[in-house]
Amino acid sequence: MANRKKAGLTDKLLAAKWGIRLAWKIDRKMFLLWTVLSMGLAVLPAIALAYNRDIIANLSGFISTGAGSFSALVPDIVMLGIILMVSGLSTRLNDDFLYMTMFDSYYLGLEEEMMDSAQRIDLSELVKKEVKDEYFAAISRCGSLTDLMSSGCSLLARMASIISLMIVALITSKIIFIMTVFYILVVIYLNSAFSNKARVAWQEMREMLRKADYFEKLAQNGDPAKETRIFNSSEWVKTKWDEAYDTIEKTQVERSYGIAQITFFSKVGFYVFMVLMMVYALFQVAGGTMTPDVLLMIFLLCTSIAEAVATIPKSYQHLDYGLYGLDIQRRFFENTQAVDPKEESRKADTPLDSEVCFEVRNLSFAYKADRPVLNDLNFQIKRGETVALVGSNGCGKTTLIKILLGLYAPTEGEVKFMGRRYSEYRKDFVMDRIGTFFQDFYLFHLTLGENVGMGNVKEIGNEPMIMSAIERGGAAKVLQKLKQGLNHRLGKQVHKDGAMLSGGEGQRVAVSRTHMSDKEVMIFDEPASMLDPIAEMEQFFHIKQKLGGRTSILVSHRIGFARLADRILVLDGGRIVEDGAHEELMAKGGVYANFFQEQAQWYDLSEDRKDERGVRDEEPARA
Numbered sequence: 241m242a243n244r245k246k247a248g249l250t251d252k253l254l255a256a257k258w259g260i261r262l263a264w265k266i267d268r269k270m271f272l273l274w275t276v277l278s279m280g281l282a283v284l285p286a287i288a289l290a291y292n293r294d295i296i297a298n299l300s301g302f303i304s305t306g307a308g309s310f311s312a313l314v315p316d317i318v319m320l321g322i323i324l325m326v327s328g329l330s331t332r333l334n335d336d337f338l339y340m341t342m343f344d345s346y347y348l349g350l351e352e353e354m355m356d357s358a359q360r361i362d363l364s365e366l367v368k369k370e371v372k373d374e375y376f377a378a379i380s381r382c383g384s385l386t387d388l389m390s391s392g393c394s395l396l397a398r399m400a401s402i403i404s405l406m407i408v409a410l411i412t413s414k415i416i417f418i419m420t421v422f423y424i425l426v427v428i429y430l431n432s433a434f435s436n437k438a439r440v441a442w443q444e445m446r447e448m449l450r451k452a453d454y455f456e457k458l459a460q461n462g463d464p465a466k467e468t469r470i471f472n473s474s475e476w477v478k479t480k481w482d483e484a485y486d487t488i489e490k491t492q493v494e495r496s497y498g499i500a501q502i503t504f505f506s507k508v509g510f511y512v513f514m515v516l517m518m519v520y521a522l523f524q525v526a527g528g529t530m531t532p533d534v535l536l537m538i539f540l541l542c543t544s545i546a547e548a549v550a551t552i553p554k555s556y557q558h559l560d561y562g563l564y565g566l567d568i569q570r571r572f573f574e575n576t577q578a579v580d581p582k583e584e585s586r587k588a589d590t591p592l593d594s595e596v597c598f599e600v601r602n603l604s605f606a607y608k609a610d611r612p613v614l615n616d617l618n619f620q621i622k623r624g625e626t627v628a629l630v631g632s633n634g635c636g637k638t639t640l641i642k643i644l645l646g647l648y649a650p651t652e653g654e655v656k657f658m659g660r661r662y663s664e665y666r667k668d669f670v671m672d673r674i675g676t677f678f679q680d681f682y683l684f685h686l687t688l689g690e691n692v693g694m695g696n697v698k699e700i701g702n703e704p705m706i707m708s709a710i711e712r713g714g715a716a717k718v719l720q721k722l723k724q725g726l727n728h729r730l731g732k733q734v735h736k737d738g739a740m741l742s743g744g745e746g747q748r749v750a751v752s753r754t755h756m757s758d759k760e761v762m763i764f765d766e767p768a769s770m771l772d773p774i775a776e777m778e779q780f781f782h783i784k785q786k787l788g789g790r791t792s793i794l795v796s797h798r799i800g801f802a803r804l805a806d807r808i809l810v811l812d813g814g815r816i817v818e819d820g821a822h823e824e825l826m827a828k829g830g831v832y833a834n835f836f837q838e839q840a841q842w843y844d845l846s847e848d849r850k851d852e853r854g855v856r857d858e859e860p861a862r863a
């Protein structure tokens with residue numbers, strides 16, 4: 241995913257092009273209606289002026305010479321009234337009105353597009369923090385398209401109005417035309433200088449918005465609120481929110497102040513411009529080179545131009561703000577394009593090696609260039625093998641699992657799944673073959689049955705299959721506890737009467753979901769970390785029993801379970817320091833053996849509680 245950089249003119253143009261295409265795709269009727277209507281209405285002041293000039297010339301001729309008839313002028317006067325009325329109404333067609341009219345189509349349309357694009361993001365991308373940040377930044381600016389279209393239409397209308405008025409100015413007097421051009425250029429320069437300044441301030445403000453939002457929610461969300469109250473730190477958290485909010489307020493005030501300043505200077509500029517024009521015109525009238533009707537015409541021309549120019553600062557800022565958001569969204573969309581079907585069809589959908597499941601050669605991995613997490617790993621996992629991956633907290637177990645799933649690519653070295661590199665397979669090949677439980681599992685605020693059934697969505701209505709997965713995941717007691725059984729809802733976000741499970745209960749439900757997936761390779765990363773050591777052993781024992789000879793990787797930093805595996809990989813400081821069966825490693829008296837002896841005391845203590853817990857005889861002996 242490309243890093244976001246400060247948007248230059250090319251980025252703005254690309255964002256505008258992309259936004260216009262998207263608006264056309266989302267609602268072309270709205271697009272056509274408002275671009276045509278606003279441009280059409282915008283030229284009315286110029287038409288009115290042209291009419292005005294004719295009428296004034298005819299009227300002054302009629303008054304001074306008495307030639308012709310007044311009734312002949314009536315249709316023109318009526319027509320002028322109509323044009324002025326419609327033209328007056330057209331000035332109400334400003335950014336705010338257009339924004340309201342377009343909101344439903346473009347805001348919701350863009351939001352929908354964003355949600356679709358999130359579905360397309362590869363999971364290996366979505367697990368990266370910077371990608372999540374990009375997505376958050378993109379989705380939080382869904383008003384950008386409405387900003388572009390409303391202020392764009394409004395600006396186009398102003399431009400059409402100014403150009404048509406300038407044509408009238410050119411016909412009336414070249415000097416006036418030149419002065420008008422100069423005045424407009426000054427206004428455009430002022431706006432562009434300010435918008436660049438405002439854009440930088442906005443980037444800083446966005447960081448602060450995120451910070452303020454985070455600290456604001458701390459007080460509302462149960463878990464963090466509990467922490468802050470227990471430690472009596474709510475007031476301190478509030479000062480953090482205050483600090484962030486002060487910056488936001490300051491930036492917003494500066495922005496409004498900047499727009500007001502530009503509007504003010506544009507108006508002052510206008511009065512100077514008007515006085516200059518009128519003085520020039522009066523001299524011309526005094527010298528007999530200009531008639532009074534032209535003088536009146538120039539006055540009206542000036543006021544019409546000023547009116548058109550006065551709304552430019554606001555529209556320009558809205559447009560710039562919209563382009564800023566669209567630039568973020570465009571980059572995000574372009575980086576999350578759907579897989580190319582042609583390229584996809586050339587990829588493999590069959591394994592190359594039926595004996596070796598994972599092959600890891602010289603694998604190194606670093607989240608940040610200078611801090612390697614895994615160093616030069618070499619191992620194979622054969623089909624049908626049960627491997628325990630053990631090591632202390634932070635030694636890289638979960639990272640290695642993510643690499644084995646193809647979620648992260650190695651920084652160095654090579655990983656193959658069933659004989660091929662991950663990039664050689666079609667999109668879903670790997671995920672269709674590996675069922676995984678991650679320690680940071682998520683329970684959906686849906687029914688118990690749906691939570692488990694999601695492991696294999698095609699079978700989500702298959703009750704016997706779900707019941708079997710629940711039994712294998714050790715969640716039978718959770719099911720018994722819930723009054724509505726499989727139909728009982730979990731969590732309170734969607735249904736206020738949903739059940740709240742304990743950490744251990746939730747973990748059992750999530751493990752059941754992985755069993756439901758029933759893939760040919762199964763990976764369990766800390767499936768019992770929320771259970772006590774005895775229950776943890778039970779959980780691993782159940783998992784091992786139910787795997788039925790499939791390739792599997794069991795991960796834990798508590799080591800007692802490892803002897804259930806055919807083979808143990810010991811990770812220490814990002815390296816595989818030992819690799820072998822339990823007895824072999826115990827006999828070696830190395831890292832594993834030491835680790836095992838240290839933790840054995842726990843299991844001895846827990847042994848005393850065996851009867852109390854009703855542990856069955858067939859369960860493994862504890863150390």
Ligand SMILES: Nc1ncnc2c1ncn2[C@@H]1O[C@H](COP(=O)(O)OP(=O)(O)OP(=O)(O)O)[C@@H](O)[C@H]1O
Nearest residue numbers: 607608613631632633634635636637638639640797
């Ligand atoms: N997304 C990430 N970005 C940067 N560093 C990370 C990220 N995820 C993990 N790390 C770092 O990588 C190292 C290994 O983390 P990992 O989660 O793989 O360890 P682990 O052995 O699974 O730990 P535990 O037993 O506590 O689950 C840690 O030092 C951790 O801080």
